[in-house]
Amino acid sequence: ETGVTQTPRHLVMGMTNKKSLKCEQHLGHNAMYWYKQSAKKPLELMFVYSLEERVENNSVPSRFSPECPNSSHLFLHLHTLQPEDSALYLCASSQVVSYGYTFGSGTRLTVV
């Protein structure tokens, strides 16, 4: 493990379901991020949290709702997703915003 743990590793959900992805970092970092990784596309930054405050929302649809209750935990709440939202969702953390990201292993999400 890299120090950033994501659960679940795999998730299959229907378009009407509500689910949450969880990320926990054990590195004492101050910033946490959600990225989306789709096949043949660059990693897409979704959200940035610095010291538990959201500092970046990269034009993400409202069906994705992040939550950062403390500097060690980050959630991504999902509802009424579309099939095109199927992807690998990666959480990362860093000591300082922008530098030295440590990624988790990701959650493979399939929307059916």
Add this chain to the structure above:
Amino acid sequence: QQQVKQSPQSLIVQKGGISIINCAYENTAFDYFPWYQQFPGKGPALLIAIRPDVSEKKEGRFTISFNKSAKQFSLHIMDSQPGDSATYFCAASASNTGKLIFGQGTTLQVKP
């Protein structure tokens, strides 16, 4: 202007050969240029990074070459090994923006 363009998309190298992956950027505010390595089923892992005040950085078999005037940087893997087979991403960010922008990735296969 926020893009980082990476090439080639895929690369096949014989064991012992040199693997070269190139990236180009437009935003002159970028001041941090990392390379990440990703194996199947894992999140990206930081491999090596450089700042624009140096033209080259070497760590073991991995070297970053940086050309500030051309706004290009590249990863060289010397004595490539089958265990180096993975997807490599270049990235760039500007200080305190909270945005690490990734290239599209290069899938490297090192043949025994």
